[in-house]
Amino acid sequence: MTAIEKLTSKDFASDQEVRWCPGCGDYSILKQVQTVLPDLGRPKEEFVFISGIGCSSRFPYYMDTFGMHSIHGRATAIATGLKATRPDLSVWVITGDGDSMSIGGNHFIHMLRRNPDLNVLLFNNQIYGLTKGQYSPTSEQGKVTKSTPMGSVDYPFNPIALCLGADATFVARTMDRDPKHQQAIIKRGYEHKGTSMIEIYQNCNVFNDGAFEIFTEKGSKKQETLFMENGKPLLFGEQNEKGIMLDGFKPVIVNISDVSSNDLWIHDETDLVKATILSRFYDDASIEGHFPRPFGVFYVNENKATFDDLFNAQIEEAKTNYGKGDLDKLLAGRETWVVN
Amino acid sequence: MNSIETTLESVVIRFAGDSGDGMQLTGSQFTNATALLGNDLATFPDFPAEIRAPQGTLAGVSGFQIHFGSTRIHTPGDRCDVLVVMNVAALKANLRNLKKGGVIIANTDGFDAKNMRLANVPEGENPLENGSLSEYDVKTIDVTKITRAALADSGLGTKEIDRCKNMFVLGLLYWMYHRPMDNTLAFIQAKFKKNEAVLNANIKVLQAGWSYGETTEMFANRYNIAPAKMEAGVYRGIMGNQAAAYGLIAASVKSGLPLFYGTYPITPASDVLHELSKYKNFDIKTFQAEDEIAGICSAIGAAFGGHLAVTGSSGPGIALKTEAIGLATMLELPLVVVNIQRAGPSTGLPTKTEQADLLQSFYGRNGECPVVIVAAQSPADCFIMAYEACRISLEHMIPVFFLSDGYIANGSEPWKFPNSSELPNITVEFAKERASSDDKFMPYFRDEKLSRPWAVPGTKGLEHRIGGLEKQNITGNISYDPDNHELMVKLRQEKVDLVANYIPNQTIDTGDDSGDILILGWGGTYGALKTATQQLITDGHKVSHAHLRYLNPFPKNLGELMGKFKKVVIPELNNGQLVKIIRDKYFIDAIAYNKIQGQPFMASEVVAYIKSQL
Numbered sequence: 027m028t029a030i031e032k033l034t035s036k037d038f039a040s041d042q043e044v045r046w047c048p049g050c051g052d053y054s055i056l057k058q059v060q061t062v063l064p065d066l067g068r069p070k071e072e073f074v075f076i077s078g079i080g081c082s083s084r085f086p087y088y089m090d091t092f093g094m095h096s097i098h099g100r101a102t103a104i105a106t107g108l109k110a111t112r113p114d115l116s117v118w119v120i121t122g123d124g125d126s127m128s129i130g131g132n133h134f135i136h137m138l139r140r141n142p143d144l145n146v147l148l149f150n151n152q153i154y155g156l157t158k159g160q161y162s163p164t165s166e167q168g169k170v171t172k173s174t175p176m177g178s179v180d181y182p183f184n185p186i187a188l189c190l191g192a193d194a195t196f197v198a199r200t201m202d203r204d205p206k207h208q209q210a211i212i213k214r215g216y217e218h219k220g221t222s223m224i225e226i227y228q229n230c231n232v233f234n235d236g237a238f239e240i241f242t243e244k245g246s247k248k249q250e251t252l253f254m255e256n257g258k259p260l261l262f263g264e265q266n267e268k269g270i271m272l273d274g275f276k277p278v279i280v281n282i283s284d285v286s287s288n289d290l291w292i293h294d295e296t297d298l299v300k301a302t303i304l305s306r307f308y309d310d311a312s313i314e315g316h317f318p319r320p321f322g323v324f325y326v327n328e329n330k331a332t333f334d335d336l337f338n339a340q341i342e343e344a345k346t347n348y349g350k351g352d353l354d355k356l357l358a359g360r361e362t363w364v365v366n
Numbered sequence: 367m368n369s370i371e372t373t374l375e376s377v378v379i380r381f382a383g384d385s386g387d388g389m390q391l392t393g394s395q396f397t398n399a400t401a402l403l404g405n406d407l408a409t410f411p412d413f414p415a416e417i418r419a420p421q422g423t424l425a426g427v428s429g430f431q432i433h434f435g436s437t438r439i440h441t442p443g444d445r446c447d448v449l450v451v452m453n454v455a456a457l458k459a460n461l462r463n464l465k466k467g468g469v470i471i472a473n474t475d476g477f478d479a480k481n482m483r484l485a486n487v488p489e490g491e492n493p494l495e496n497g498s499l500s501e502y503d504v505k506t507i508d509v510t511k512i513t514r515a516a517l518a519d520s521g522l523g524t525k526e527i528d529r530c531k532n533m534f535v536l537g538l539l540y541w542m543y544h545r546p547m548d549n550t551l552a553f554i555q556a557k558f559k560k561n562e563a564v565l566n567a568n569i570k571v572l573q574a575g576w577s578y579g580e581t582t583e584m585f586a587n588r589y590n591i592a593p594a595k596m597e598a599g600v601y602r603g604i605m606g607n608q609a610a611a612y613g614l615i616a617a618s619v620k621s622g623l624p625l626f627y628g629t630y631p632i633t634p635a636s637d638v639l640h641e642l643s644k645y646k647n648f649d650i651k652t653f654q655a656e657d658e659i660a661g662i663c664s665a666i667g668a669a670f671g672g673h674l675a676v677t678g679s680s681g682p683g684i685a686l687k688t689e690a691i692g693l694a695t696m697l698e699l700p701l702v703v704v705n706i707q708r709a710g711p712s713t714g715l716p717t718k719t720e721q722a723d724l725l726q727s728f729y730g731r732n733g734e735c736p737v738v739i740v741a742a743q744s745p746a747d748c749f750i751m752a753y754e755a756c757r758i759s760l761e762h763m764i765p766v767f768f769l770s771d772g773y774i775a776n777g778s779e780p781w782k783f784p785n786s787s788e789l790p791n792i793t794v795e796f797a798k799e800r801a802s803s804d805d806k807f808m809p810y811f812r813d814e815k816l817s818r819p820w821a822v823p824g825t826k827g828l829e830h831r832i833g834g835l836e837k838q839n840i841t842g843n844i845s846y847d848p849d850n851h852e853l854m855v856k857l858r859q860e861k862v863d864l865v866a867n868y869i870p871n872q873t874i875d876t877g878d879d880s881g882d883i884l885i886l887g888w889g890g891t892y893g894a895l896k897t898a899t900q901q902l903i904t905d906g907h908k909v910s911h912a913h914l915r916y917l918n919p920f921p922k923n924l925g926e927l928m929g930k931f932k933k934v935v936i937p938e939l940n941n942g943q944l945v946k947i948i949r950d951k952y953f954i955d956a957i958a959y960n961k962i963q964g965q966p967f968m969a970s971e972v973v974a975y976i977k978s979q980l
Binding site for chain 2: 042069070071072074079089090091092093094096097103105110112114133338343345347348351354359361364365366
């Protein structure tokens with residue numbers, strides 16, 4: 027590869043006017059992606075952003091890269107086809123909670139099990155914004171919206187648990203209001219070889235304002251969030267005075283002053299069982315003794331080969347075994363006869 | 367013993383048995399041997415949707431018909447001369463397909479009390495014994511008993527021994543029609559190379575069948591069918607779906623683009639996937655997606671990336687792909703959509719043929735969404751029309767439907783295959799890299815064909831966004847401008863219309879270029895319509911046949927060509943679809959002639975209908 031000119035975040039901004047509602051959490055995500063991309067040391071033309079439908083899916087229009095704003099729920103399938111045929115590209119999927127887990131649920135789980143080397147940014151605002159405020163598959167039960175005046179009877183998906191269940195190889199959560207954390211997670215997602223699924227809590231200030239306030243606002247953030255760091259104990263609270271311990275498979279909240287530091291749960295990103303337990307830290311914050319909501323990387327598996335590698339390895343293997351295809355031999359087949 | 371030798375011009379044989387009896391294999395082996403002898407031929411496999419319907423029942427009957435001869439053969443034959451039946455259900459289901467006076471070769475073991483009960487034949491009404499077949503030449507053999515006797519020392523179990531029964535029938539038919547066995551011997555040796563006992567058993571029973579013909583007096587006649595007088599050249603046998611796959615591969619090779627085939631299994635389209643998946647060394651990349659929608663969407667991703675992108679399915683699957691076809695139309699990317707039609711609506715008759723998806727191809731999307739449509743007319747023609755679908759799609763940056771149907775997809779015929787150098791060129795040029803000092807790249811800037819540049823990701827300076835929202839012409843930016851939307855709708859239509867400049871004119875296939883009736887067909891009905899037309903002309907009628915392979919746009923001279931006939935009759939295996947479009951576009955009083963039974967036309971019924979219109 028030839029030397030790459032150093033790009034800036036401006037190089038990744040297209041000339042199109044950004045048309046999200048003022049105050050939308052999407053602005054922050056756009057900004058963080060545009061900030062991270064120049065640091066990845068890759069020429070701009072190698073980036074492709076594919077989105078489905080929804081507010082978040084306007085994202086590609088604002089990036090001065092290759093992009094496709096496709097149809098509802100299908101970005102994951104389109105990106106899989108692109109990555110399979112063009113593994114040289116850095117392919118990103120921009121999707122929302124409705125796009126990925128409602129209309130596109132099937133493609134979403136199958137992408138995860140196949141593990142193509144894609145970077146998926148799942149903007150979760152727990153509401154349908156573009157269609158003006160119906161409940162989404164991640165809205166809490168009882169959600170009162172235009173389509174559910176008496177409250178939604180549906181139970182929500184737990185996106186992290188869903189992804190782990192589908193054998194995803196990189197599962198992380200971050201939030202729109204924490205730019206530094208978001209940037210770090212996006213960068214780690216990019217570095218992972220395989221599908222990187224990053225759930226981003228994103229505030230819809232028009233239809234679902236404050237959905238994640240408890241995790242993002244100063245007054246409650248430290249008590250209600252758990253920032254996971256690999257190899258470090260799981261701590262939270264104003265002064266990181268609380269920790270998580272495992273009693274068998276049962277997580278317990280402890281005051282770190284009450285226990286030996288050896289007893290604390292040390293976060294291990296490669297441990298699927300523990301990641302699964304962490305994914306279930308999904309309690310209603312009004313419940314007494316509830317667990318804080320984890321942010322960061324739940325799980326990474328660098329040992330599962332990617333779909334694009336396996337897919338293309340077969341092509342190469344066939345060429346090695348049979349030689350490059352000869353069309354005239356193929357058309358003639360094994361048995362011919364001559365008519366004079 | 368000495369047999370009587372007779373020379374025939376053509377013969378129709380139908381093999382029928384339980385779905386587990388191996389009739390499809392028997393038929394295809396007989397077909398290969400016949401093709402190698404230089405006869406012209408056409409075949410028609412007719413099998414149930416169930417893989418193993420209850421044994422011995424009518425629902426489980428699987429048939430394979432072959433028509434071969436020393437003259438040109440265009441259909442698998444209306445009715446058969448010889449009906450081979452492995453059980454009473456097969457006889458009951460197929461007797462109406464046998465010519466009066468035809469030969470029945472029956473396996474008596476399949477007519478025992480149990481089989482009679484399973485086929486709902488009343489006790490004491492065994493058709494082999496009650497005189498009901500007196501109009502036919504019935505030859506009975508206890509194939510099961512002979513096979514078991516022949517393999518008594520083979521060490522195989524009864525179940526495995528009974529599986530060899532079809533080889534006995536094949537051997538006998540090879541003897542009757544002077545077919546060489548070498549090809550089948552080689553097939554058996556390859557197929558069972560890991561199981562010597564089964565290999566030897568099959569060969570032994572095949573030879574036993576041959577010897578049975580030679581030694582018993584029941585079969586006194588042997589038949590010779592001379593090689594057909596066909597255009598000189600080198601031939602091979604080919605099935606429709608196989609030909610379609612080869613057409614796609616050839617287009618990939620000739621365009622220099624690797625092929626991506628995103629699909630989901632469905633009858634009768636799956637064999638295209640199976641065939642393509644064998645040729646990875648040709649840079650053929652097949653992807654069995656999680657559903658039909660992912661099949662086409664992955665192909666759209668591959669098209670964006672610069673591959674020859676194809677998706678394939680049958681009617682119900684095409685219905686699911688509809689929204690994505692609209693997306694490809696908006697994106698103005700090349701995409702080939704293969705539809706191997708079957709009888710619908712909904713699940714319909716999965717293994718039976720129909721051509722009822724033409725209107726779906728024309729109009730079955732939201733908004734104004736025209737696409738190019740081509741259709742194959744015979745098994746071998748699937749090759750060139752699949753190739754044409756790719757050529758048009760790539761050179762015009764447009765989605766193209768390739769229509770086939772269950773009848774030609776599973777049918778086979780001799781194919782004078784082309785040399786790759788004879789195939790039309792496919793010229794593809796990606797948009798070139800740009801420097802920052804160059805003008806801004808315009809993704810919807812159009813050339814004389816109205817197609818836009820194919821700007822693949824990874825090309826410096828071509829960063830751009832496309833999507834399903836309406837585009838501003840030239841810039842490709844989102845546009846809600848009313849006049850621009852109307853302009854873009856018209857441009858997308860005109861782009862399809864312009865393809866007419868790049869396809870051949872319509873020709874009359876059979877008959878004069880003027881007369882009383884023009885029989886206008888499309889798709890898999892070609893053979894039956896041609897045979898019927900030849901018959902009508904022989905009978906002194908002024909009838910001609912033209913067959914459309916390019917359906918949207920139509921060839922430019924179609925209106926003029928139809929205008930030279932007093933009447934235009936459009937026979938279709940649907941409730942009248944092409945006829946609606948012809949009436950709409952050309953304002954002529956075209957006459958619809960329809961059959962919607964999941965079965966192909968018989969030439970004789972077409973002849974009778976046309977006569978009623980003369």
